[in-house]
Amino acid sequence: MRVRSLVLRLGLMVSTIAVLPFAHADEGKLRLRVVDAQTQRPLGDGQVTLVPRQGESRELRIADDGSVQTGGLAAGLYEVLVSRTGYQTARLPSVRVVDDKTTSLRVVLQVQRQNVEEVLVLGTAIGESLLTSVGTSQVDREALRSSAGSGGDVLRALDGLPGVFSDGEFSSFNVRGAGPRDNLILVDGIPFDKVVHFSESFGEADEVDGGGRYSVFAPNLIGSAEFQPGGWSSAYGGKAGSLLKLEVAEGNPDSAAYSARLDLAGVEVGYDGPSRFHDDTSLLLSARTYNFGWLFEAIGEEDIGTPKLTDVILKTSTQVSPQDKVQFLAIYAPEEYTRDMENVIATDEEEPGVYPDVELVRSKTDNALLGVTWSRLIGSDAELVNQIYYRNFDARSRIGEAYPEEFPIGTPADQIRARENLLNIRAAEQETGWQLDLFSDNALGRLSTGLRVTHLDLRYQLDLTEDWKIYTYDSDDFRPDPEQRYIVLTPESLNSHYEQAEVNYALYADQEFSAGDWSFRAGARYDRDNFSEENLLSPRAGATWLATDDLRITATLGRYYQAPRIEDRAADAANNGLENEVVDQFGIGFAYSINNKLDLFVEPYYQDLSNLVVEGDRVNQTFSNSGDGTSYGVDTALTRQFDNGWSADFKYSYNRARTRDLPGEPYNPSEYNRPHAASIGGVWEINQRWKLSARWKWASGKPSDDYVIYENVQDDGEPLRYSRETIAKNTGRYSGFSSLNFRADYRRSIGRADVIAFIDVINILEAENPSTSEFNERTGKNEVEEGEAFPLLGLRFEW
Numbered sequence: 001m002r003v004r005s006l007v008l009r010l011g012l013m014v015s016t017i018a019v020l021p022f023a024h025a026d027e028g029k030l031r032l033r034v035v036d037a038q039t040q041r042p043l044g045d046g047q048v049t050l051v052p053r054q055g056e057s058r059e060l061r062i063a064d065d066g067s068v069q070t071g072g073l074a075a076g077l078y079e080v081l082v083s084r085t086g087y088q089t090a091r092l093p094s095v096r097v098v099d100d101k102t103t104s105l106r107v108v109l110q111v112q113r114q115n116v117e118e119v120l121v122l123g124t125a126i127g128e129s130l131l132t133s134v135g136t137s138q139v140d141r142e143a144l145r146s147s148a149g150s151g152g153d154v155l156r157a158l159d160g161l162p163g164v165f166s167d168g169e170f171s172s173f174n175v176r177g178a179g180p181r182d183n184l185i186l187v188d189g190i191p192f193d194k195v196v197h198f199s200e201s202f203g204e205a206d207e208v209d210g211g212g213r214y215s216v217f218a219p220n221l222i223g224s225a226e227f228q229p230g231g232w233s234s235a236y237g238g239k240a241g242s243l244l245k246l247e248v249a250e251g252n253p254d255s256a257a258y259s260a261r262l263d264l265a266g267v268e269v270g271y272d273g274p275s276r277f278h279d280d281t282s283l284l285l286s287a288r289t290y291n292f293g294w295l296f297e298a299i300g301e302e303d304i305g306t307p308k309l310t311d312v313i314l315k316t317s318t319q320v321s322p323q324d325k326v327q328f329l330a331i332y333a334p335e336e337y338t339r340d341m342e343n344v345i346a347t348d349e350e351e352p353g354v355y356p357d358v359e360l361v362r363s364k365t366d367n368a369l370l371g372v373t374w375s376r377l378i379g380s381d382a383e384l385v386n387q388i389y390y391r392n393f394d395a396r397s398r399i400g401e402a403y404p405e406e407f408p409i410g411t412p413a414d415q416i417r418a419r420e421n422l423l424n425i426r427a428a429e430q431e432t433g434w435q436l437d438l439f440s441d442n443a444l445g446r447l448s449t450g451l452r453v454t455h456l457d458l459r460y461q462l463d464l465t466e467d468w469k470i471y472t473y474d475s476d477d478f479r480p481d482p483e484q485r486y487i488v489l490t491p492e493s494l495n496s497h498y499e500q501a502e503v504n505y506a507l508y509a510d511q512e513f514s515a516g517d518w519s520f521r522a523g524a525r526y527d528r529d530n531f532s533e534e535n536l537l538s539p540r541a542g543a544t545w546l547a548t549d550d551l552r553i554t555a556t557l558g559r560y561y562q563a564p565r566i567e568d569r570a571a572d573a574a575n576n577g578l579e580n581e582v583v584d585q586f587g588i589g590f591a592y593s594i595n596n597k598l599d600l601f602v603e604p605y606y607q608d609l610s611n612l613v614v615e616g617d618r619v620n621q622t623f624s625n626s627g628d629g630t631s632y633g634v635d636t637a638l639t640r641q642f643d644n645g646w647s648a649d650f651k652y653s654y655n656r657a658r659t660r661d662l663p664g665e666p667y668n669p670s671e672y673n674r675p676h677a678a679s680i681g682g683v684w685e686i687n688q689r690w691k692l693s694a695r696w697k698w699a700s701g702k703p704s705d706d707y708v709i710y711e712n713v714q715d716d717g718e719p720l721r722y723s724r725e726t727i728a729k730n731t732g733r734y735s736g737f738s739s740l741n742f743r744a745d746y747r748r749s750i751g752r753a754d755v756i757a758f759i760d761v762i763n764i765l766e767a768e769n770p771s772t773s774e775f776n777e778r779t780g781k782n783e784v785e786e787g788e789a790f791p792l793l794g795l796r797f798e799w
Helices: 002-018 141-145 205-210 293-298 341-349 566-570
Strands: 028-036 047-052 058-061 067-073 076-083 089-097 102-109 118-120 124-126 137-140 183-187 222-228 242-248 257-263 266-274 281-291 306-319 324-332 335-339 359-378 382-402 418-441 445-464 468-470 472-474 487-489 496-515 518-529 534-546 551-562 581-593 598-617 622-643 646-660 676-685 690-699 703-710 723-733 737-750 753-762 774-776 781-783 790-798
Touching: 028 076, 028 089, 047 067, 058 067, 076 102, 089 102, 089 622, 137 141, 141 222, 293 306, 341 359, 359 418, 418 566, 445 566, 496 566, 598 646
Parallel strands: 028 102, 089 118, 183 242, 472 723
Antiparallel strands: 028 067, 047 058, 047 076, 076 089, 124 137, 137 222, 222 242, 257 266, 257 790, 266 281, 281 306, 306 324, 306 335, 324 359, 335 359, 359 382, 382 418, 418 445, 445 496, 468 487, 496 518, 518 534, 534 551, 551 581, 581 598, 598 622, 622 646, 646 676, 676 690, 690 737, 703 723, 737 753, 753 790, 774 781
């Protein structure tokens, strides 16, 4: 009922805008800069075709310096075609020209290949890079911003890419049976895995594993996102899941634009334009603050608590000379989360007096990144890129437990017994890094090589103030009496203090070369990990055969290492010697152009997993590298590229990921394995004002455990408690999960301002997700939270 009310409010909002008088302001301008994808040099002597949605097309010539500029354009949507002899035509299907503004675009052209005549630049393009996995996807700024179910979050906007599945509740994604924390994330080339708010401060185990609630980036901030499900080159370190490269958008160097966004959770303001302090410097600034307490209360989810976040992101880009470019990036993303007694009491909505979640939490996190990038063009074909960055992360959490069932319903919150600050956690990371990359042509082809040096200071402290009974446990967890049907965490067994600082470094080299219809990449990466005192060598290779004008076949293989989490190393002194996990993977993909608008790709893959970090004993917090396993499957996608105002796609993935904790044990499905996942999505630009998008997705349930539930496990005179003992892990499977997401945007020009009303609803059909069930020790039941639609609606102003 609350959701319907919110939808009705948005309908009223849109109707109000629709009846406002439409005022036509000045005409807009368009400026393009065309460069070679490999050398980054300007390309002249080409042609640009502007095709408006209504009206006649316009032909323009590219100047010798690679620039194109034109004015007198009516505001609206245009298709832009950029062509030059010897290069693939770049098609930008949906470029918006705004009144009294200059739309500035940088267009990268690829050298002409036999089987590709045209490259889709805007929207979502799959399989365009020759020597990476054919599942590599490029998503542009507009596609991220208007993705159904994104909820204003760039990571949710990736849902629906090949091999990717997200439950939708969290700002995270799983790839090919790996977990949310197994993805390598770079921001402007800088390693920055702290891109998600509330990744651990919510306290719940499933939420910690889920990867967090909201990313620090609104989709409008990211100029492009490149996703690779596997097979990336030696320039990048290892992870078991995927590589995600996020590029923060650059400011418009020609005209200033201001924006403000107001929705149910908070407010966001931004500036995109010239810096005003230097003629050749552009600036992008975004600041937002969200308080989700009111929103959760409005949709009946007040039991979650009150998360608050602030994100301030600044990026400048300076063209120092024709050969030199300097960029500065600053991110400040603090957060707070509170779950108090009022939130605990609200959990008895389904059954009065029964409280499924009695956890109390107070947490505060500081998260910041500073980075400077200097790019220099050398000679006719080489480029040198220097990066220096500093990252700081400091999280403090206090977790307690409440006992509302001991008091009559209606008892004031301040009179209910609680043990606050039972568990105190402090995690701090400081990293200073230098990255150097050189790209240059040689007699064989093109060489990429580089150096990475990082100083990483890690500190982690865990303090339990008194004994804490836990009623969910594994059969091999330590108990002094085997008949004791719960485990007891004690300060002696749990408390830890970890502090270590080391300098790690890496070297890599990749050589690309071609022979006829074949292209090859061969390289290797050497890492020195001084935390584990390991020397790690990672060979990488790729090959592509342009079999026909319409078919490309690409194979990739390589070794990837994944470092243990700081929490695992810090949990016990015996864990300090944990080593890197090892992933050896191979994939072969087929990309086929059915026609000039319809593409098909199929990519089978295989991964061998070894030296996996597994938990030995939850009470004593011991871990080891005794795990191993395999993961194999296939990703497929049928994509109708954006044209004539609409695009659509169908994705299907099969995965069989199986692991074991110890040699000799049977293999069971890995924790995040979903054998089948499928999605159907589409975008429809009805006209200049209306844009709709939707995505339906379904996946098999995650693995479930075999367990035994015991009743009245405490001594006489103590409160009634049930417990659940896991006797076998991942031997069953939860039922499947499906979700439908929907988004609508309505744009209206009012004077010199554009007003966009939007509604973005995650899980509009309120489907339950059985995989997120939790055991309630007060009732002895596994509680499946009722499915809820999560709507975000509001207004965005641009002027």
